[in-house]
Amino acid sequence: MEKYDHRDIEKKWRKKWEKSALYKTKEPALNLRKSASKPKCYVLDMFPYLSGEGLHVGHPKGYIATDIYSRFKKMRGFNVLHPMGFDAFGLPAENYAIKNKVHPKVAMEKNIKRFKEQLSILGFNYDWDREINTSDPKYYKWTQWIFLKFLEKGLAYESWEPINWCPKDKTGLANEDVEDGKCERCGTPVIKKPMRQWVLKITDYAEKMLDGLKDLNWPESIKESQRNWIGKSEGVNFKCSIKDLNIEVQMYNSVPQSYHAETFTAIAPEHPLVYELVKGTPQEKDVLEFVERIKAKKAGNKFNIDEDLEGIFIGRFIENFADTGRDLPIWVASYVLYDYGTGIVNCSAHDVRDFAFAKKYNLPLRPVTFPLDPIEREKVKKLEYCYARDPQGVLEEPKKFRGRKWGEAREDIINHIIKGGYGVRKINYKLKDWVFSRQRYWGEPIPVIHCEKCGVVPVPEKDLPVELPKVKFYEPTDTGESPLANIEKWVNVKCPKCKGPAKRETNTMPQWAGSSWYYLRYEDPKNKKVFVDKEKEKYWSPVDFYVGGAEHATRHLIYARFWHKFLFDLGLVNYPEPFSRLQNVGLIGGADGRKMSKRFGNVVNPDKMVELYGADTFRMYEMFMGPFADSIPWSTEGMIGPRRFLEKVWRLREKIQDSGFKIQEKMKLKGDEKLKSEVLQLTTTLHRTIKKVGEDIENFKFNTAISTLMILANEMEKEETISKEDYEKFLIILAPFAPHITEEIWESLGHRESIHNTDWPVFDEKAMVSETKIIMIQVDGKVRASLTITGEMSEKKIEEMALGAKNVEKWISGKKIKKVIVVKDKIVSIVTEEQL
Numbered sequence: 001m002e003k004y005d006h007r008d009i010e011k012k013w014r015k016k017w018e019k020s021a022l023y024k025t026k027e028p029a030l031n032l033r034k035s036a037s038k039p040k041c042y043v044l045d046m047f048p049y050l051s052g053e054g055l056h057v058g059h060p061k062g063y064i065a066t067d068i069y070s071r072f073k074k075m076r077g078f079n080v081l082h083p084m085g086f087d088a089f090g091l092p093a094e095n096y097a098i099k100n101k102v103h104p105k106v107a108m109e110k111n112i113k114r115f116k117e118q119l120s121i122l123g124f125n126y127d128w129d130r131e132i133n134t135s136d137p138k139y140y141k142w143t144q145w146i147f148l149k150f151l152e153k154g155l156a157y158e159s160w161e162p163i164n165w166c167p168k169d170k171t172g173l174a175n176e177d178v179e180d181g182k183c184e185r186c187g188t189p190v191i192k193k194p195m196r197q198w199v200l201k202i203t204d205y206a207e208k209m210l211d212g213l214k215d216l217n218w219p220e221s222i223k224e225s226q227r228n229w230i231g232k233s234e235g236v237n238f239k240c241s242i243k244d245l246n247i248e249v250q251m252y253n254s255v256p257q258s259y260h261a262e263t264f265t266a267i268a269p270e271h272p273l274v275y276e277l278v279k280g281t282p283q284e285k286d287v288l289e290f291v292e293r294i295k296a297k298k299a300g301n302k303f304n305i306d307e308d309l310e311g312i313f314i315g316r317f318i319e320n321f322a323d324t325g326r327d328l329p330i331w332v333a334s335y336v337l338y339d340y341g342t343g344i345v346n347c348s349a350h351d352v353r354d355f356a357f358a359k360k361y362n363l364p365l366r367p368v369t370f371p372l373d374p375i376e377r378e379k380v381k382k383l384e385y386c387y388a389r390d391p392q393g394v395l396e397e398p399k400k401f402r403g404r405k406w407g408e409a410r411e412d413i414i415n416h417i418i419k420g421g422y423g424v425r426k427i428n429y430k431l432k433d434w435v436f437s438r439q440r441y442w443g444e445p446i447p448v449i450h451c452e453k454c455g456v457v458p459v460p461e462k463d464l465p466v467e468l469p470k471v472k473f474y475e476p477t478d479t480g481e482s483p484l485a486n487i488e489k490w491v492n493v494k495c496p497k498c499k500g501p502a503k504r505e506t507n508t509m510p511q512w513a514g515s516s517w518y519y520l521r522y523e524d525p526k527n528k529k530v531f532v533d534k535e536k537e538k539y540w541s542p543v544d545f546y547v548g549g550a551e552h553a554t555r556h557l558i559y560a561r562f563w564h565k566f567l568f569d570l571g572l573v574n575y576p577e578p579f580s581r582l583q584n585v586g587l588i589g590g591a592d593g594r595k596m597s598k599r600f601g602n603v604v605n606p607d608k609m610v611e612l613y614g615a616d617t618f619r620m621y622e623m624f625m626g627p628f629a630d631s632i633p634w635s636t637e638g639m640i641g642p643r644r645f646l647e648k649v650w651r652l653r654e655k656i657q658d659s660g661f662k663i664q665e666k667m668k669l670k671g672d673e674k675l676k677s678e679v680l681q682l683t684t685t686l687h688r689t690i691k692k693v694g695e696d697i698e699n700f701k702f703n704t705a706i707s708t709l710m711i712l713a714n715e716m717e718k719e720e721t722i723s724k725e726d727y728e729k730f731l732i733i734l735a736p737f738a739p740h741i742t743e744e745i746w747e748s749l750g751h752r753e754s755i756h757n758t759d760w761p762v763f764d765e766k767a768m769v770s771e772t773k774i775i776m777i778q779v780d781g782k783v784r785a786s787l788t789i790t791g792e793m794s795e796k797k798i799e800e801m802a803l804g805a806k807n808v809e810k811w812i813s814g815k816k817i818k819k820v821i822v823v824k825d826k827i828v829s830i831v832t833e834e835q836l
Helices: 006-020 061-075 091-099 104-120 137-152 202-213 220-230 256-261 273-278 284-299 352-360 374-381 410-419 534-540 556-569 606-613 615-624 636-655 663-670 673-698 702-718 724-734 739-748 795-803 806-812
Strands: 040-045 079-081 156-159 162-166 171-173 191-194 197-200 232-241 248-253 262-267 311-321 326-333 344-348 423-429 448-451 455-458 492-494 501-504 545-548 582-584 772-779 782-790 817-823 827-832
Touching: 006 606, 006 615, 006 739, 040 061, 040 534, 061 079, 061 545, 061 615, 061 673, 091 104, 137 156, 137 455, 137 556, 191 284, 202 220, 202 232, 202 556, 220 556, 220 582, 232 256, 232 311, 232 410, 248 256, 248 344, 248 423, 256 262, 256 344, 256 410, 262 273, 262 311, 262 352, 273 284, 273 311, 284 311, 284 326, 344 352, 410 423, 606 615, 606 636, 615 636, 615 702, 615 739, 636 702, 636 724, 636 739, 673 702, 673 724, 702 724, 724 739, 772 795, 772 806, 782 795, 782 806, 795 806, 795 817, 795 827, 806 827
Parallel strands: 040 079, 040 545, 262 326, 545 582, 772 827
Antiparallel strands: 156 197, 162 171, 162 191, 232 248, 232 423, 262 344, 311 326, 448 455, 448 501, 492 501, 772 782, 817 827
């Protein structure tokens, strides 16, 4: 038998599959009034950024999983859509281009070619006719068109508020792009910088996005991340007046039970109200110097919100707060965040940071809720520690609620505050409107024109796309403007309304724009009239299974759901949610346990692994490493086991019985009970494997599916011969995991049609019940032997076999058998005369 040569086999079949268009998605025969009869299954990978020169072995893990799943669903009779494209706009791509001193467009074209080469050698079943590229003008025409719909509906607006600014990347950032006060992309501390920005009103959809989560088949951790990021809280906006000034402010309190405990007010250093409050006061100079120092400290990455508690009294008070009758001193406090709530808060003994700040500056603290334990109660009264938000704590103030528990008194206290006219009920969200413009070159131009006479004017639809101009120099500027601002020929245009002189918008969209709707374009990628045909969208949507990294929980997935719900409200899509089922991919780390990175020198190239072991082995190993969602370190030695398994599958062909002569027939002719038992046992294992592998693929339990396949291969290897029919069923259920080797063996067995176009085998419930039974044999009440029987057998036959069993003879020798009792399928009891 010829040796298993993965190189020739895999190269051969990739060419044949491409030539035959095996993986081309079959469009349903859609009728405007009738739905297609064949069920669909839309399987989607989170498409890759093009920020590097290729894939390492960790990247394909999710792609292999969706490939297996989509092949399986096709075999189960589904019309499958499994596309792939590239996320080519944005900071990652541009920074890569700057680093390598090449134009972003050239860099992306080169990287796409490289990615596609690497993906192709793994035998994926992508329909490349549907490929999309977010930096292609034919694609981003529709990204711009959707933006204009936001503008038309009042959900896109210009803002001049201070925003997150990355000094290194020289661009504004959305809140979602900032982690612990630093740019998520480069790690540079961000600063607040007043700038003209385009913003999308994502907050208008906060409630809809929260409501939609409950019906999604997503990991609970991802849904919880979204809930936390949206951050809905219900509380009270207190009406507060600044003493001696005709200024009224509102301060949100999510725990209104604590309002009688509030003893001072804190305002963020960045808050513009600070300048108004200190103007003309003796404290003005000291306060403004303090403000500038704290802002510089935050900008210089020298600030820790919990350790660097600093503040200064501004000389002003909140007057006669609520029904407490107290004036609250106003302090500028370093730990108060300008972009959280209103940037000004009343502070109490029941907040950890407020407590620590008050202790540092000897400010009064007044706890109003206490633990039940008398010792702990005294400690709280003496201000030995902060007693924060315990729902079982007992209130002492307001007096009206004395003796009530903190948790259960909440609603009554809110109603009391509202009735007294001290505040209004308010729902707040942590989620902020999405800063949607970037001061960079490599992004979708925002399709608006600025006219002194007409204001902001949308680019007419007939003039879309607004294409990026070709430039030699595209590096970000130090002015806070996009490099596009310097291209006068591109910037200066006529106003579409008045035909007077006007200027194009020079900010570009963020990298998340194109990925917020790309899944829809796969459904109809060549359409020049609309972004997606509504009937095709109705057939293919929603995405049935979306697979990607958990790191997208609070950016891409929130943005995509927002865009989709907006399009749904416009009647442009048929379903309120884009992704029905979501699965996270566990990372594959370096062998040293760290994240794979050139910096650590632990990157493993998949091309090398495929060359040495084969694509099918590589696919099997990545799915066999452990549970799919777990992070696991890479081990090249681990490739050996899956390789040996595939070699075993290859050799099993030698055991196939001559065609037309079934093992079952041979078994009947010989009357060989042992052979019959072995055949039935193998049949049972095969059908159990068909069932288990199918269930495991459906549930993304690929490691246990492969383990089950390996057990079946071992059982087949033990046999002298196996039937062609059984072997072919084994090949079919292995095919989604190892498409090349199974296709080669399938062809060698005389099949002309691809194995990937076959039907998934149907398991037989009856065959899954083992026919082999073990019956214990007792002699005079003691177990002396056992009897293995196959299939149905008469009691007479079982009795004869039990009496003739080798280990029974010595116990009945010389004794008279008085009685033999056969309990069906359980026990044979032999009773001798001596026992009686």
